Every structure is written in structure tokens, then in C-alpha cells.
Amino acid sequence: MGHADSAVKASLPLSQSMSFSDEQSMLLETATAFCRDKSPIATVRQRMTTDAGFDRAVWDEMVALGWSGMAIPERFGGSGLTLAEVATVTEPIGRHLLATPLFSTQLFVQAVLAGASPTQQALWLPKIVSGAIGTVALFEQDGDWALDALAASARIEGNAAVLAGNKILVGDALQADCFAVSVMLDGAPALAIVPKADIGAARIRRETIIDETRRSASLSLDGVRVPASALITGEAARKALEAVRHAGLLLVSAEAAGGIAGVLGVVLEYLNLRKTFGRKIGSYQSLKHTCADILIGLERSRSHVYHAASLMTEAAAGSDIRAIDIDVALRMAKVEAGDSFVFAGDRAVQFHGGFGFTWECDAQLYLRRALWLQYAFGDAGHHRRRLADTLLSPVG
Amino acid sequence: MDLSYGPEYEVFRDELRAFIAANRHLAPVAGGPRDEKARAWQRLLIAHGYTARTIPSEYGGAGYPPDLLKSRIIAEEFASARVSPGLGGQGISMLVPTLLEMGTEQQKRDFIPSTLSGETVWCQGYSEPGAGSDLAALRTSAVLKGDEWIINGQKIWTSTAHLADWIFCLVRTEPDAPKHLGISFLLFRMDTPGIEIRPLVDMTMNANFNEVFFTDVRVPAHQIVGRRGDGWKVANVILGNERDSLADPNIAQARLNALVELMKTETLDGHRLIDQPIYRDRLMRIQGRVMAMKYNELRVLSSKLNQGQDAALARMIVKLQGTELRHELEGLGIDVMGERGLAYGANPYLQDSGAWQVHYMFYLGLIIGGGTSQIQKNIIAERGLGLPREPKTAGAA
Numbered sequence: 001m002g003h004a005d006s007a008v009k010a011s012l013p014l015s016q017s018m019s020f021s022d023e024q025s026m027l028l029e030t031a032t033a034f035c036r037d038k039s040p041i042a043t044v045r046q047r048m049t050t051d052a053g054f055d056r057a058v059w060d061e062m063v064a065l066g067w068s069g070m071a072i073p074e075r076f077g078g079s080g081l082t083l084a085e086v087a088t089v090t091e092p093i094g095r096h097l098l099a100t101p102l103f104s105t106q107l108f109v110q111a112v113l114a115g116a117s118p119t120q121q122a123l124w125l126p127k128i129v130s131g132a133i134g135t136v137a138l139f140e141q142d143g144d145w146a147l148d149a150l151a152a153s154a155r156i157e158g159n160a161a162v163l164a165g166n167k168i169l170v171g172d173a174l175q176a177d178c179f180a181v182s183v184m185l186d187g188a189p190a191l192a193i194v195p196k197a198d199i200g201a202a203r204i205r206r207e208t209i210i211d212e213t214r215r216s217a218s219l220s221l222d223g224v225r226v227p228a229s230a231l232i233t234g235e236a237a238r239k240a241l242e243a244v245r246h247a248g249l250l251l252v253s254a255e256a257a258g259g260i261a262g263v264l265g266v267v268l269e270y271l272n273l274r275k276t277f278g279r280k281i282g283s284y285q286s287l288k289h290t291c292a293d294i295l296i297g298l299e300r301s302r303s304h305v306y307h308a309a310s311l312m313t314e315a316a317a318g319s320d321i322r323a324i325d326i327d328v329a330l331r332m333a334k335v336e337a338g339d340s341f342v343f344a345g346d347r348a349v350q351f352h353g354g355f356g357f358t359w360e361c362d363a364q365l366y367l368r369r370a371l372w373l374q375y376a377f378g379d380a381g382h383h384r385r386r387l388a389d390t391l392l393s394p395v396g
Numbered sequence: 397m398d399l400s401y402g403p404e405y406e407v408f409r410d411e412l413r414a415f416i417a418a419n420r421h422l423a424p425v426a427g428g429p430r431d432e433k434a435r436a437w438q439r440l441l442i443a444h445g446y447t448a449r450t451i452p453s454e455y456g457g458a459g460y461p462p463d464l465l466k467s468r469i470i471a472e473e474f475a476s477a478r479v480s481p482g483l484g485g486q487g488i489s490m491l492v493p494t495l496l497e498m499g500t501e502q503q504k505r506d507f508i509p510s511t512l513s514g515e516t517v518w519c520q521g522y523s524e525p526g527a528g529s530d531l532a533a534l535r536t537s538a539v540l541k542g543d544e545w546i547i548n549g550q551k552i553w554t555s556t557a558h559l560a561d562w563i564f565c566l567v568r569t570e571p572d573a574p575k576h577l578g579i580s581f582l583l584f585r586m587d588t589p590g591i592e593i594r595p596l597v598d599m600t601m602n603a604n605f606n607e608v609f610f611t612d613v614r615v616p617a618h619q620i621v622g623r624r625g626d627g628w629k630v631a632n633v634i635l636g637n638e639r640d641s642l643a644d645p646n647i648a649q650a651r652l653n654a655l656v657e658l659m660k661t662e663t664l665d666g667h668r669l670i671d672q673p674i675y676r677d678r679l680m681r682i683q684g685r686v687m688a689m690k691y692n693e694l695r696v697l698s699s700k701l702n703q704g705q706d707a708a709l710a711r712m713i714v715k716l717q718g719t720e721l722r723h724e725l726e727g728l729g730i731d732v733m734g735e736r737g738l739a740y741g742a743n744p745y746l747q748d749s750g751a752w753q754v755h756y757m758f759y760l761g762l763i764i765g766g767g768t769s770q771i772q773k774n775i776i777a778e779r780g781l782g783l784p785r786e787p788k789t790a791g792a793a
Contacts (some may be wrong), residue, residue: 288777303691388676
């Protein structure tokens with residue numbers, strides 16, 4: 001057996017605890033009931049028309065439930081759990097299209113946890129636990145998914161760094177209290193932890209994006225001053241960006257898995273209602289079979305997401321799990337959940353006929369979210385290419 | 397609920413590995429139940445509880461309590477060691493579980509031990525020319541005369557009928573009842589007078605399945621499992637088991653690894669296939685699905701342990717995906733060989749003994765067998781998703 005054979009096998013570790021713990025099962029139940037209750041579809045549409053895009057009272061309740069501080073260690077006031085629990089509540093968020101800054105905030109948390117100084121951690125993490133909103137400013141105009149290919153920069157002036165450049169697709173930027181901004185510093189990626197006041201409202205401009213249930217903005221960084229102590233550099237920056245990428249892949253995949261379940265619900269309701277040629281359209285095999293395909297995509301996505309989450313939990317608990325295996329598991333989860341949700345959303349629109357093409361039809365809300373999730377942190381083709389580089393022999 | 401393998405399971409795995417290492421020279425390379433080496437291996441495995449594990453010892457099994465994790469460890473270890481996990485076949489995988497659930501005490505004693513040991517080989521008499529996907533439309537009749545059933549009709553696609561000692565067979569005993577309620581489940585010897593077997597050559601050019609004709613075949617009345625008219629219920633116990641055993645992610649992974657090796661030697665336009673982006677992308681699509689199968693399997697196991705979700709439905713999804721995936725994987729193997737993929741049979745340019753071509757076709761057979769993918773999707777959509785049934789056409793029972 002050759003090299004690739006062993007490489008492929010070695011990179012398929014089985015998580016030892018694939019299924020939910022009792023605590024996770026309870027959490028899933030709680031979160032599902034919460035999201036259903038707080039995010040009926042009429043409310044989703046109402047929130048889409050607001051500037052903030054989400055309901056602050058609902059966010060306060062999520063904070064009170066401990067969700068914002070779930071993956072924050074107890075010494076900072078958090079619950080000391082892991083991203084697996086955050087993924088558990090993210091699935092129903094996706095299912096019910098709940099608008100929330102939880103995702104942006106968790107990416108900020110991961111950057112700070114993985115790379116920031118103890119002082120910065122002690123400054124920001126307790127604030128997040130009590131409801132502050134965080135976000136990350138990573139992506140730039142070229143749309144590159146590589147988090148270390150940056151045009152934005154920082155240069156040191158005495159005890160401070162002065163930033164330059166622009167960021168796009170900064171989630172919940174208009175509501176965020178703090179930002180983790182990636183920049184090039186002395187030829188290497190770095191992160192600056194910046195409070196909102198130091199960026200200033202004038203530099204933040206709302207963007208229109210394909211998923212109207214989310215809020216996003218561009219940042220102009222020119223002239224933003226950050227104390228040098230708020231910089232994450234070198235190996236710490238690399239770790240922080242890796243942690244953000246991992247969290248992004250896991251949570252986007254979990255949200256997509258939930259979204260498939262949600263849009264399948266929308267489809268099934270319509271297929272059991274609408275009649276053509278004297279019979280319910282759900283009795284036609286072409287629609288039935290597609291629904292079975294959507295269900296299978298959902299099951300596959302969940303399996304990949306749960307597996308990746310379990311591996312990350314085991315790694316966090318000190319198990320001997322290679323970074324490359326986590327990377328493979330996360331990319332696979334993203335590939336499956338991303339593709340499956342776009343497929344489900346696309347067919348959901350089609351199955352509603354002419355009505356499906358209208359703004360009134362709820363299926364399109366899911367499709368637009370599916371597209372957002374597909375392109376966030378790398379689409380399926382991108383990840384398959386990276387997976388091939390990891391799992392097969394290098395090209396050449 | 398936690399699926400952690402505790403220390404108990406790690407010890408179990410270590411013992412099993414040691415057993416395989418010490419005894420693998422005794423395992424048959426190929427060979428069915430007629431092969432004495434295969435039967436001896438079967439006895440050894442039963443004695444150690446590595447096959448027929450949960451079947452009570454009074455019926456010739458190993459008599460261990462059900463433990464899904466141990467069963468899974470056994471399947472994994474035999475697959476990765478590429479050592480025979482013991483005898484299979486429709487008698488062991490389908491009839492034995494059915495008798496355990498639906499058979500009389502006498503039937504269990506009469507049939508289970510000899511089936512497990514390989515002395516009695518079974519075939520399954522289900523499909524008919526007019527009853528495939530719509531199995532309940534079967535027409536082979538059995539009429540009770542005195543203390544005998546008189547059977548007339550025809551079965552088709554009957555695998556190993558020409559090798560089998562006995563058949564478990566669905567027949568119509570209540571012609572006036574609704575179609576699902578008029579069927580009974582009979583057991584009878586294949587050398588009973590009035591049975592004629594004609595081999596059918598399948599598309600791989602193998603003659604493993606047959607047409608079986610019954611003309612006034614006389615079967616003792618007590619050779620029925622369940623009551624008259626309960627045959628559909630009895631058969632459904634088996635159908636679940638059949639779907640369960642058709643898709644093994646460990647084997648799919650081994651085939652995928654072989655495909656990677658093949659793609660390192662095959663070239664197109666002077667470049668190795670393994671270096672070409674389109675083929676790499678196709679490989680990764682398949683790899684993702686193999687992994688999903690593996691993780692799905694874990695979730696099916698956990699749902700069995702949980703009694704949570706519909707495990708039967710989950711198994712149906714496993715059958716559907718597993719067979720489609722293998723078909724696609726083997727097909728990529730043919731693609732990779734280019735023009736040479738056209739070789740077959742005794743062709744001297746044949747790659748890997750024709751495994752890619754034969755498996756590609758064979759898995760198409762498995763996609764059809766036990767319910768085509770289209771039928772599976774109907775059932776998943778109706779039973780699993782609650783979509784309305786197809787309206788009955790005029791004339792349907």
C-alpha cells in the first residue's frame with residue numbers, strides 16, 4: 001500500500017463519542033424550543049426590515065441562557081463548555097432563521113481565546129459573557145478565503161499600531177462592541193483587538209448582502225490607532241486565525257444543517273397542501289424522491305457536523321487528535337452541509353412554482369441563507385480542492 | 397447518551413486482534429458453506445463469540461447479550477484484517493433472525509443450528525415475474541389439502557437456488573383477502589418433487605440467480621412460519637435485516653484506497669490521473685460520502701441504543717446510499733482506465749481481474765435488489781416524511 005493509502009486511512013479517525021451527551025440533548029431541546037418560539041417566520045421577516053437585523057431583547061435572553069459565554073472558560077465567567085455546544089444551539093438557529101449576533105461573537109471569542117494576551121482576555125471575555133457583541137473583520141475585496149492573504153496592514157508607531165486598508169463582510173459590525181481585525185504586520189498576519197469607539201461609526205458602512213436576515217458592513221481602517229498591547233502577532237496570530245477558521249467552518253456547517261431541516265419543513269407543508277391535476281403535489285414521485293434526497297443530504301450533513309464537533313471536543317479535552325484530522329473533518333462538514341443546503345433551498349423554491357419566485361415565499365429566505373453559508377469560509381469546490389491536497393499525494 | 401468505548405471495549409478489541417493474528421491461517425480465502433474449511437472457521441468463530449454472537453446457545457449461537465458496540469468492533473476488525481467474518485448468506489442473515497422472532501420453538505431447534513453451522517443452505521423465494529418492487533402482488537399459490545400445501549407458480553431472481561437445500565418462500569394462501577393479508581411464509585426442501593430450477597445469467601455473465609418453477613409441490617402443513625396470511629409481516633422482519641447488511645463503509649473505504657492507487661498509475665495526456673483536478677474533485681466527493689456513511693452508521697447505532705429515531709428508516713437510507721455510492725465508486729474506477737476500461741472477462745489487458753467492471757455492474761444489482769432506489773425513496777418520503785401516497789390506479793388491489 002502506498003503513501004496515499006495510509007494517508008487516507010489515517011485521516012479518518014472515528015470520534016469516540018459521536019452522539020450527544022445528556023447535557024447536549026437537553027441543550028438541543030431547549031435551543032430548539034427557544035428558536036421556534038422567538039423566530040416564527042413573520043418575525044423573521046419583520047426583523048429583516050430593521051437596521052440592527054436582530055431583536056436585542058432576544059439577544060439578552062440568549063445571554064441570560066449562557067449561550068454567548070458557552071465556550072468561554074469559567075475563570076472569565078463563562079460556562080467552560082466547547083464549540084460543540086455552540087454548534088448544538090446553532091443548528092436550531094439555522095432551522096428557524098433566527099437573526100442573532102451569536103455567530104459573529106463566537107468568532108471573536110475564538111480569536112481572543114486562541115491568541116490574545118491574558119490581559120486582553122480578561123478585558124474582553126467577561127464582557128462577552130454579560131452580553132457584549134463581538135465580531136471579526138477578516139475578508140477583503142478580492143474575496144479570498146485564505147485568512148492570511150491580506151492587503152490591510154498595520155505599522156508600529158511608538159506604543160501604537162496604525163491600521164490601513166479595508167475590510168468587507170464584517171458581520172454585525174454596526175452593533176458590535178469589539179472587533180478582531182486581521183492585518184499584515186511586518187510581513188506576517190496579525191490581529192488587532194479594537195473596541196468600537198476606536199474605529200468610529202464613520203468608518204463602518206452597511207453592505208447589502210444576499211441573506212437579508214444577516215447584517216454586514218465594510219470597514220475602512222485607514223488611520224485607526226490601536227495600542228500595541230492589543231495586537232496578536234506571530235504564532236499567536238496564526239493560532240487565532242486558525243481557531244476562527246475552525247469555528248467558522250463548524251458553526252456555518254451546523255447552521256446549514258439546521259437550515260436544511262427548516263426548509264424541508266417548509267417544503268413538506270406545501271407538498272401536503274397544494275394540489276395540481278386533482279391530487280396533492282406531494283404524491284408525485286419526482287417531488288417525493290427529491291425530498292428523500294434532501295433528507296439524505298440532511299442526515300449526511302448532520303453526521304459530518306456532529307463528527308467534526310466531537311473531534312474538536314476531544315481535542316480540547318486533551319485527546320491525541322491531529323490538527324490535520326480536525327481540518328479534514330471540518331472541511332468535509334462544510335462541503336456536505338453547504339452543497340446540501342443550497343440543493344434543498346433551490347428545490348424548495350422550484351417546488352412552490354411561480355409563487356416560489358416571489359418575495360412572499362419563505363423558501364427563498366432559506367435559499368438566500370444557504371448561499372450566504374455556502375460562500376462563507378469557503379465553498380464546497382474550494383474545500384474539496386484543499387481536501388485533495390491533504391488526503392492525496394501532492395500534485396506533481 | 398455517550399458512545400464512548402470504555403476500557404472494556406478496548407480490551408475486547410485487543411483480544412479480537414490477537415485472536416485474528418493467531419488464527420488467520422485457518423480462515424477460508426473464499427468458499428461457501430460447502431467448504432469444510434469455511435465450516436470449521438465458522439465453528440471456531442461461534443465458539444469465541446465472533447459470529448452468531450447474540451443467538452442463544454441452545455440454537456447453536458454464542459449466546460452473548462446484545463452489545464452493538466462489540467458487534468461493531470467485530471465487523472471493523474475482520475474487515476480491516478481482510479479475514480472472513482464467518483458464513484453469510486440468506487439463511488444466516490435473513491432467515492435466522494426471522495425465526496428467532498416469529499418461529500415456533502420447534503422451528504428454531506430444527507433450523508437455526510444447522511443453518512448457523514452451514515449444513516443447511518437456504519435461498520429466498522420472494523420476487524416473481526409480476527411482483528418485484530410490488531412484492532405483495534405475488535401470485536404463486538399454496539392450497540391446503542389435508543395436511544399438505546400444494547404449491548404452484550414461479551419465482552425469479554432467486555440467488556443460489558441451485559445450491560440451496562431449503563427455500564423460505566412467500567406464497568398466496570388467501571386469494572380472496574387484500575393482497576398484503578393473503579400471503580404466507582413457507583419453508584420447504586429444494587429437492588421436493590415438482591421444483592424446477594433454470595439458471596439466469598446476470599449482466600456480469602455470472603449465473604448466480606435463477607428462475608424457480610413449482611408444479612404441484614407438496615409441503616407438510618406445519619412448515620409455515622407465523623399464521624396463515626401473516627407472511628407479509630414475517631417477511632418484513634427479514635427485509636429490514638437485508639437492507640442492513642448491504643452497505644459496509646469499511647469495504648467502501650478499502651475500495652476507495654484501491655482507486656487512489658490505480659489513479660497514481662493511470663495517465664491522461666501524459667499526466668497522472670491522481671494529479672488532475674477534475675478527478676481529484678470526484679474522489680473527494682466520494683470520500684466525503686464514505687465518511688458520512690461511517691458516521692451515519694454510528695448514529696444509527698446510537699439511535700438503536702437510544703430508541704430515539706426511526707432506526708428502520710435510517711437503515712433504509714444506509715442501503716440506498718451505500719449501494720449507490722459503491723456503484724459510483726466502481727464506475728470511477730472504469731473511467732480512470734480510459735479505453736482499457738472496455739476490457740472484460742478473459743481479456744489479457746484486464747486490470748485488477750476486472751474487479752471495477754464486475755463491481756460496477758454487481759452494485760447496480762444491489763441497487764435493485766431488496767427494493768430499487770426509487771422504491772426506497774418512495775418509502776422514505778411516505779413513511780419518513782409523511783408525504784401522501786400515490787393514488788391507486790383503477791384495477792389495483
